[in-house]
Amino acid sequence: MHRDHSVKGKWVKCDQMTSQERWEALVNRRPTDRVPCLQFMLGHTAVVNGRPIAKIYDDGAESLACQRNAMALYGHDGLIMHGWANAGGAEFGGEIEFPYRKYTGAPLMKKNPVQSEEDAWDLRVPDDILSVGTMPIALEFSRLQYEAGLTVTLQVGSPLTWAGSVYGEERLMIWMLKKPELVHHVLRVITDFIRRKADYWIDRFGAERLMAFDLGIETNKLYSPKQFETFGFPYLREIHDHLTERGTAIILSHICGEQNKNLPLWARLSYGKRGMVSVGKEVAISKAREMFPDCVIMGNVDPVTVQEGTPEQVRMLCRACIEEGKDHPGGFALMTGCEVPPQAPPVNVDQMVKACRELGRY
Amino acid sequence: MADEAEIFSQLKQAVMEGDEDVAVAAAQAAVAAGVDPQRAIIEGLAAGMAEMGRLYEREECYVPELLVSSEALYAGLGVLRPLVIASGKAEKKGVAVIGVVQGDIHDIGKNLVKMMLEVNGIEVHDLGRDVDMERFITATQETQADLLCLSALMTTTMIAIKDYMPAFKTQLPGVKIMVGGAPLNQQLADEWGADGYGENAVEAARVAVRLLETK
Ligand code: B12
Numbered sequence: 094m095h096r097d098h099s100v101k102g103k104w105v106k107c108d109q110m111t112s113q114e115r116w117e118a119l120v121n122r123r124p125t126d127r128v129p130c131l132q133f134m135l136g137h138t139a140v141v142n143g144r145p146i147a148k149i150y151d152d153g154a155e156s157l158a159c160q161r162n163a164m165a166l167y168g169h170d171g172l173i174m175h176g177w178a179n180a181g182g183a184e185f186g187g188e189i190e191f192p193y194r195k196y197t198g199a200p201l202m203k204k205n206p207v208q209s210e211e212d213a214w215d216l217r218v219p220d221d222i223l224s225v226g227t228m229p230i231a232l233e234f235s236r237l238q239y240e241a242g243l244t245v246t247l248q249v250g251s252p253l254t255w256a257g258s259v260y261g262e263e264r265l266m267i268w269m270l271k272k273p274e275l276v277h278h279v280l281r282v283i284t285d286f287i288r289r290k291a292d293y294w295i296d297r298f299g300a301e302r303l304m305a306f307d308l309g310i311e312t313n314k315l316y317s318p319k320q321f322e323t324f325g326f327p328y329l330r331e332i333h334d335h336l337t338e339r340g341t342a343i344i345l346s347h348i349c350g351e352q353n354k355n356l357p358l359w360a361r362l363s364y365g366k367r368g369m370v371s372v373g374k375e376v377a378i379s380k381a382r383e384m385f386p387d388c389v390i391m392g393n394v395d396p397v398t399v400q401e402g403t404p405e406q407v408r409m410l411c412r413a414c415i416e417e418g419k420d421h422p423g424g425f426a427l428m429t430g431c432e433v434p435p436q437a438p439p440v441n442v443d444q445m446v447k448a449c450r451e452l453g454r455y
Numbered sequence: 456m457a458d459e460a461e462i463f464s465q466l467k468q469a470v471m472e473g474d475e476d477v478a479v480a481a482a483q484a485a486v487a488a489g490v491d492p493q494r495a496i497i498e499g500l501a502a503g504m505a506e507m508g509r510l511y512e513r514e515e516c517y518v519p520e521l522l523v524s525s526e527a528l529y530a531g532l533g534v535l536r537p538l539v540i541a542s543g544k545a546e547k548k549g550v551a552v553i554g555v556v557q558g559d560i561h562d563i564g565k566n567l568v569k570m571m572l573e574v575n576g577i578e579v580h581d582l583g584r585d586v587d588m589e590r591f592i593t594a595t596q597e598t599q600a601d602l603l604c605l606s607a608l609m610t611t612t613m614i615a616i617k618d619y620m621p622a623f624k625t626q627l628p629g630v631k632i633m634v635g636g637a638p639l640n641q642q643l644a645d646e647w648g649a650d651g652y653g654e655n656a657v658e659a660a661r662v663a664v665r666l667l668e669t670k
Contacts, residue, residue, distance in 0.1 A: 179560070196558030198611040201585070262563060266519035267526065270473065315563070317517040397638055400610045434610045 098447060105451045112170040116244075119170075119389060119424055120343060120367050128415055128453030130169040130446045131391055131426040133347070133371070135177070136198050136435030137442065138163035146435055147191035150177060150200050153233030157241070167439075168446045170426070175234040176248035178308050178349070181255025181283060182206055183226030185216060198435045200227075205261040213268075213275050216259070216282045222289050235298060244343070245298045249291055249336070251309040252283045252328035253321075259283065266315070269324060276324060284328045288335055300340035305365070307332075312350035318358070326358045333362040341365040349431055351375040360384040368423075373430035378417040389424035399441050400434035407441045411448030419453060427453065459490055466499025466531060471507060473523030475530040482534035492538040493546070500531045501574035508571065508657045518563060525570045532573075547578055549667035552595045553604040554582030556615040561608035564636060568604065568653070571660040577602070577667070588619045592626050600630060601670055602663060607636040617647045624648065631666040635659055 097107045109126035110118065118125045136146040138159040148155040153175065160173045177199045183189040187206035192199055207213045219225045223232060231248070238245045256279055257265050268276050294303060311325045336344055344365040350373050352359070359370070368388035372381045374395040381390045394410045411427060418425035427449050433442060462485045469478035478500070485495040507524045510516040551572055555565050562584040572579050580598050582590055595603050603623065607613040616634055623632055633651035634644050644652035651666050653659030 192558070194558065196556070196612050196615050198558065198609065201560045263522055263566065267522050269519050270523050313514065313517070315518045317519075320517065320519065397610050436611060436614075 098450070100447065100451055105447070108168075108450060112164065112168065115170045119426065120244075122367070122424070124455060127455060128419055128449045129171075129426040130449045131171045131371075131428050132167075132169045132433055132442075132445070133172065133174075133429065133431065134160070134163060134169070134433040134442075135174075136192070137433045137437055140435050141166060141439060145193055146198060147193045150175070150227075151191045151230060153230050153237055156234055157237045161241075167443055171244075172246070172304075172345075173238065173243060174246040174248075174304075174306065175231055176246070176306065176308065178254065178310060179258050180227075180248060180308075181250075182258035184219075184222070184228060184286065185226070185259050187226075187258065189227065199432075202258055202261075205259060205264075207260045207264075207279065210272070210275060213260070213279055216279055218282055218286045218289065222286060223293065228290075235294065239298050239302065244304045245294070245302045247291065247294045247303060247305045248307070249287050249305045249332050250283075250307040250329065251311065251325060252280050252287065252332070253325040254308060254310050255283045255287075256280055256324075257310070262315075269320060273323075280324065280328050284331055287332055291332070291336055291339070291341075295336075295339050295341070300336075301342050303341050304343035304345060305336050305341055306345040306347065308347045308349060309352075309359075310349045311355060312352055313354050314351050318354040321355045322358055325355075326361075330362055333364065337363040337365050343367045343369060345369040345371065347371045347431075348376065349373055353380065356380065356384045364388055369426075371428055371430075375430075378414055378421075378425075382418065382421045382423075385423060387423045389426055390418055390421050391426045391428040392418070393430040394427065394445065396429045396431050396434050396437075399429055399445075400437045402441065404440050404444045407444040408448055411445055412452050415448060415453045419455075459488070462488060462490055462495065463499040463502070466495060467503035467506070469531065470500050470503030470524050470527045473520065473527050475527045478527040478531035479534055482531040486534065486538065492535040492542070493544060496532065496535050496539065496574070500528050500535070504528050504570065504574050505657065508655075512655065512657075518567075521567060525567075528570065528574065546576060548576045548664060549601040549670070550578045550580070550598055551602040551604055551663065552580045552582060552591065552598060552600045553606070554586035554591060554594075555584035555606045555608070556612050556619070557585055557587045558615065559607055559609055559612035560584045561636075562606075564608065564656070565606040567656040568606065568635065568659045571656040572604075572663055575660045575664055577660075577663060588615075588622055591619065592622065595627050595630055601667055602631045602633060603627065604633045604635070604659070604663070607634075607639065610638050613638050613643070616649075620647050620649070629670075631670060633659065633662060633666060 139146045142159045182202045185206040188204040311321045370388045371391035465481040631650040634649045651662040653662045
């Protein structure tokens with residue numbers, strides 16, 4: 094259990110629950126001692142371990158070790174996961190680069206697998222989905238989670254975001270208007286792939302141990318709500334419904350960026366036995382509460398402030414989030430609005446757990 | 456002979472509707488009617504794109520529509536631009552190099568900026584995304600650019616701009632530097648010694664034109 098700490102000379106009492114207990118209570122709709130702190134912390138966990146950021150993505154064992162060490166260091170209550178935004182392309186034969194070079198902070202597509210209309214029509218779900226792209230790494234990561242007795246995680250899209258990785262985002266957007274049937278074909282194939290992936294994970298690790306998550310960049314800075322409704326929502330719904338029917342314990346959606354106009358659709362998705370929704374600073378916690386009365390709301394501390402601001406500024410943002418979210422009937426956890434920036438100063442990241450202890454008691 | 460205003464309006468409409476074929480046909484009609492191609496670009500094609508930019512800002516259209524419009528714009532330019540150049544009347548406002556900094560593959564915004572610079576008569580050399588300092592420097596030297604435009608979409612990569620700046624100042628004397636991308640702002644741009652900052656593509660073009668005029 095974590096140590097007491099002092100804020101401006103005043104001591105804050107230590108926690109009454111361990112991180113593990115708090116996580117389980119949150120998932121099982123039981124009270125927690127204080128607001129949990131969940132983090133999308135990937136590259137940053139490598140940095141605090143003195144390891145290359147790429148290890149979080151290209152090495153299951155190291156990734157898990159770095160993430161667990163960082164949790165022990167900061168005392169946050171999750172998340173431990175393997176996944177990234179520009180995902181999907183590698184599984185269909187695209188070229189991926191892991192972030193070893195300076196300034197790189199996450200995997201990126203070097204070459205999208207679909208370069209022409211023919212490529213798009215030819216796209217198929219590979220026979221052996223477990224051997225393609227980054228699947229072996231993802232599987233190894235989940236196997237280690239399972240053996241360690243942790244929640245097993247599984248990235249399931251979103252399909253439209255994956256389509257960007259398969260096509261290249263600009264081609265995808267142009268074809269949405271000019272060749273919508275082609276885009277639907279690719280989304281169909283991607284959705285079939287994700288369903289098969291999900292089935293494998295469920296069969297192997299058990300739905301009751303699983304947290305499926307999607308990262309959706311369907312922001313209204315790019316797409317209209319109508320475009321999301323046509324190209325994003327139907328495939329997301331199919332995957333969420335499938336996961337829910339198969340008894341998946343937790344489904345988490347990270348709704349990235351400005352998506353206020355898309356929220357009514359996100360709110361119509363099914364969310365397994367326990368839904369979790371993480372929002373960026375663009376979506377007010379109060380708005381998320383209203384849209385997702387039964388889901389855990391996670392958010393929405395501005396990542397730029399966590400990297401560039403002072404601990405005091407981070408603390409102020411945390412206070413506002415906690416006040417807005419704390420008594421949400423569906424549950425609330427403090428989190429950054431998107432990934433913790435890999436190079437964020439540790440004192441700023443530390444503020445988030447501290448804020449939960451000091452300001453988030455129940 | 457078709458009336459000039461009518462042709463301008465057709466060009467504008469073609470861009471706004473993202474119709475490449477109509478844009479080409481209208482551009483050819485402009486040529487056939489003896490309309491000044493420079494004016495056809497500015498009052499027709501570019502006006503359409505500027506209007507799309509305004510609609511985007513008001514959230515009345517989105518990036519897919521902008522991209523499809525830009526295809527129509529480029530199709531029309533393909534007809535008109537060679538004539539402007541051949542006429543020797545090309546008023547080139549200057550040469551720019553643009554790219555997204557190392558480690559960053561967010562290039563949608565950069566491409567919109569590039570297009571708005573082009574419709575404003577600036578010759579643009581696009582280095583793409585994930586561009587390191589050396590490539591920015593050599594490309595700027597090789598093209599004898601007047602303006603270097605850097606885009607960064609993440610806090611992790613915007614630091615590259617700050618890191619590159621001292622080398623740009625010493626190795627690219629006289630070249631104006633303009634920066635942009637969601638995490639940046641005027642204050643950071645000033646702090647890091649950039650000559651200009653633009654919050655969006657329309658603004659970027661305005662700032663670029665001003666920087667080139669005061670060069
Ligand atoms: C689309 C997107 C992606 C796509 C990119 C596709 C592509 N080809 O560009 C994909 C899925 C690949 C992606 C990946 C990632 N992304 Co991303 N992504 C976005 C998203 C949703 C939209 C960006 C965008 O295109 N906006 C629309 C355009 C039109 O606007 P714009 O880029 O701001 O450009 C305008 C202005 O800024 C300006 N401008 C731009 N450049 C320039 C240059 C000059 C000179 C001037 C004057 C002006 C100017 O004019 C433009 C036009 O008006 C944003 C969230 C958001 N809402 O901003 C996150 C976001 C940028 N991504 C983010 C992150 C963290 C990532 C990943 C690291 C996630 C991960 N862990 O895997 C990876 C990194 C990949 C990499 N190495 O680059 C974060 C960055 C946070 C931070 N630390 O600052 C954001 C902000 C999401 C968030 N809420 O936190 N992403």
